């Protein structure tokens with residue numbers, strides 16, 4: 001099972017002072033050396049954390065896989081085509097949100113997604129769509145020829161220690177099983193932490209998790225290398241435990 005590390009919040013800290021440290025490029029290198037299988041950044045419309053300069057440098061420095069999260073706008077398509085990340089993950093984006101608040105509504109925005117995905121694919125960029133754990137949304141992705149989806153674990157993450165957790169896990173499992181059945185590659189992420197990651201990591205359909213805030217938050221205490229290693233160990237332990245059971 002793979003771990004993609006989202007380093008947006010290294011840039012958030014830098015932008016708090018609009019200075020030049022900490023540098024997301026250093027963070028990417030440390031995360032990769034610690035075992036990250038990919039680096040994710042979200043270039044937001046308002047550039048609140050990651051800047052265009054970061055994307056350009058990370059494209060040159062990232063040795064694993066660079067995943068660019070982006071809104072479905074032609075401005076972002078143009079930037080993606082210029083820098084050619086390995087993957088683009090299409091996400092909904094609003095100026096008011098503190099973080100991505102839900103999956104992209106693939107049914108409502110199917111025309112736009114088709115246009116954006118077509119442009120990216122033509123340039124050899126793999127396209128992923130961030131979707132809520134809902135079979136209709138996964139089916140809509142399938143209809144558009146999307147081969148890679150990232151299932152939103154945000155709702156589970158909010159409820160992981162309540163009686164609603166199992167309900168959310170069931171939704172994620174069903175969406176993952178359906179996606180796998182139609183030959184999609186299944187990723188998951190959002191809100192995952194050291195305390196709630198194991199139930200998601202245990203799902204054999206899921207190939208990769210994208211985790212940002214918890215790793216970066218804990219890196220302030222234990223260092224980024226340890227924060228990545230510990231998350232990956234937990235994920236792998238959950239997966240092995242599930243395989244033995």
Ligand code: PXP
Nearest residue numbers: 100130189190191210211212213
């Ligand atoms: N996946 C997507 C599509 C996201 O937008 C984010 C947050 O940027 C993440 C995963 C990572 O979420 P978190 O920072 O809560 O780990």
